Amino acid sequence: MNRILLAEDDNDMRRFLARALNNAGYDVVSFDNGKSAYERLREEPFTLLLTDIVMPEMDGIELARRATELDPDLKIMFITGFAAVALNPDSQAPKDAKVLSKPFHLKDLVREVEKMLTAA
Numbered sequence: 001m002n003r004i005l006l007a008e009d010d011n012d013m014r015r016f017l018a019r020a021l022n023n024a025g026y027d028v029v030s031f032d033n034g035k036s037a038y039e040r041l042r043e044e045p046f047t048l049l050l051t052d053i054v055m056p057e058m059d060g061i062e063l064a065r066r067a068t069e070l071d072p073d074l075k076i077m078f079i080t081g082f083a084a085v086a087l088n089p090d091s092q093a094p095k096d097a098k099v100l101s102k103p104f105h106l107k108d109l110v111r112e113v114e115k116m117l118t119a120a
Contacts, residue, residue: 002117006030007037007051007063008079017050017079020106021113034058041067046074047117053080061093068094075116079104 004026008014011032018028029046031037035057041049049067051060058066064076076097100112 001025001027002047003027003029003045004048004050004113005037005041005046007032007034007049007055007060009033009052009055013052016106017109020110021050024110024113026113034060034063038063038066041070041074045071048075048077048113050077050079050113053078064094064097077112077116079109 004021006014006018006021006028008017008030009032014030014032018030021028029040031040032055034051034055037049037051038058049064051063053060055063060078060080064078067074068076076094078093078097078099079102080099081102098112098116100109
C-alpha cells in the first residue's frame with residue numbers, strides 16, 4: 001500500500017485531506033508541522049510527502065529537501081496558497097515536486113496523487 005505523510009498546520013484542512021486520501025485507499029499519517037513530520041520520516045518509509053509550504057517550525061520546502069536527502073525516491077507534492085512565489089528557482093525545492101494550489105477540489109487532489117504514485 002502506498003503510504004502518504006501529510007504535513008499541514010491547518011487542523012481542519014489536515015483532517016479533510018487525510019480523510020479524502022484514506023477514503024481513496026491510501027494509508028495516511030499526518031502532522032501539524034514540518035519538524036514532527038521529518039522526525040517520522042526518519043523512522044519509517046513513505047511513498048509520498050504531501051506538505052503545505054507555509055508552516056511553523058519547519059516549512060514545507062525545508063521538509064521536502066531534508067526528506068529527499070533521507071529518501072531520494074520519495075515523491076513530493078506541495079499544497080499551498082502561495083504557489084507563484086513559493087517555488088522560485090532559489091527555493092531549493094526538489095525539482096520533480098508537484099504543486100497543487102489552494103483552493104482545490106478533493107477529487108483533484110486524489111487524481112494528482114494517483115498520477116504521481118503511478119508514474120514510473
